[in-house]
Amino acid sequence: MSTRAAAPARACAALGLCALALLAAGCAQLPPKTVVKEVRVEVPVQVPVVAPTDNAARVVLNANDRLRQLSPLELAQEVAPRDDGTLAPGNAVQLALALMVSHNNGETFRAQTLLDQVLRDTRPEANDWRPVAQFLADRVAEQRRMETELDKTRQARDDLQRRLDEANRKIEALKAIERSLGGPRSALDKP
Numbered sequence: 549m550s551t552r553a554a555a556p557a558r559a560c561a562a563l564g565l566c567a568l569a570l571l572a573a574g575c576a577q578l579p580p581k582t583v584v585k586e587v588r589v590e591v592p593v594q595v596p597v598v599a600p601t602d603n604a605a606r607v608v609l610n611a612n613d614r615l616r617q618l619s620p621l622e623l624a625q626e627v628a629p630r631d632d633g634t635l636a637p638g639n640a641v642q643l644a645l646a647l648m649v650s651h652n653n654g655e656t657f658r659a660q661t662l663l664d665q666v667l668r669d670t671r672p673e674a675n676d677w678r679p680v681a682q683f684l685a686d687r688v689a690e691q692r693r694m695e696t697e698l699d700k701t702r703q704a705r706d707d708l709q710r711r712l713d714e715a716n717r718k719i720e721a722l723k724a725i726e727r728s729l730g731g732p733r734s735a736l737d738k739p
Contacts, residue, residue: 600676604638608680611642615649623650632658637666637677644684648691656695660688 618626626646635643640662647659666674666681 601679604641604676604680607638608641608645608684611645612649615646624652626650627652627655632662633665635662635665637669637671637674637681640666641677641681641684644681644688648684648688656688656692660685660692663688 615623615626623646627643627650632640632643644659644662644666647655647662663681663685666677667685
């Protein structure tokens with residue numbers, strides 16, 4: 549055979565080998581099928597339990613947000629005098645909070661009384677409000693202490709201002725006496 553005739557025969561043989569390889573690959577074993585089965589597994593999930601004291605704290609926080617948005621007139625209506633002794637513990641704590649926010653004279657004392665009432669209450673529903681009432685009672689005590697210190701500071705300032713005014717009056721009286729005597733002018737009177 550000539551080299552020219554051998555080339556198509558080789559190409560044909562190579563093509564046949566490729567076809568045979570593809571045919572053999574097609575007959576190869578397929579990978580096993582993956583079977584998906586549904587399996588139920590019970591997984592314990594812990595649901596957070598809201599303690600009654602947590603709920604009481606949330607109520608107080610919401611009440612605080614509401615009270616901060618009230619106008620002074622609305623706040624005055626909120627803290628209007630009523631029969632505080634018959635209030636439920638939750639209502640007493642919320643009223644005490646309103647009294648603390650109002651900053652009117654004597655309101656911190658009324659708030660302290662309400663909170664003490666909740667702390668001494670023996671009813672079961674008062675148990676949920678005691679931690680919040682204790683926290684607020686501590687805040688009221690601190691607020692009352694600060695108000696007392698502020699009153700002392702104001703009184704000292706007023707006393708100092710009174711003494712300063714009195715000293716200025718005495719100086720002016722001495723100047724008037726000096727001018728009436730016609731003596732030499734002091735350095736303070738010179739223009």
